[in-house]
Amino acid sequence: MTADDSYGRLDDDDYPAYTMGRAAELLGTTQGFLRAIGEARLITPLRSPGGHRRYSRYQLRIAARARELVDRGTPIEAACRIVILEDQLEEAQRLNAAYRREAGTPDPLAAA
Numbered sequence: 001m002t003a004d005d006s007y008g009r010l011d012d013d014d015y016p017a018y019t020m021g022r023a024a025e026l027l028g029t030t031q032g033f034l035r036a037i038g039e040a041r042l043i044t045p046l047r048s049p050g051g052h053r054r055y056s057r058y059q060l061r062i063a064a065r066a067r068e069l070v071d072r073g074t075p076i077e078a079a080c081r082i083v084i085l086e087d088q089l090e091e092a093q094r095l096n097a098a099y100r101r102e103a104g105t106p107d108p109l110a111a112a
Contacts, residue, residue: 012056013056013057013058014056014057014058015056015057016045016046016054016055016056016059017054017055017056017057018054018055018056018057018060019052019053019054019055020034020045020052020053020054020055023055023059023060023063026060027060027063027064027067028067029063029067033063033067033070033076034053034055034063036076037063037066037076037080038053040076040077040080041080042062042063042066042080042083042084043055043059043062043063045059062083062087065083065086066079066080066083069082069083
């Protein structure tokens with residue numbers, strides 16, 4: 001691997017660059033919270049060769065949204081389900097917009 005390859009990872013939202021401790025610090029939460037959302041299958045951290053959890057920027061954004069909901073009083077299991085559904089909706093809307101562009105059909109949401 002060259003230095004250029006390594007630097008390219010800095011822009012990769014899916015690269016597991018953050019340790020559990022650093023991720024918890026960035027989110028202002030506990031490592032237990034990260035474990036709990038992992039157990040709820042909201043995010044699945046990758047593991048380092050030593051077996052330590054590693055998180056990507058994308059996973060941290062997902063975890064931050066779950067934390068917002070939990071901080072507002074939503075039970076963690078419900079918060080995880082809400083975040084999963086929001087993510088699925090966003091992906092469906094993105095795909096729908098792409099299909100509409102390919103078909104040359106106007107996007108009704110763009111006019112709203």
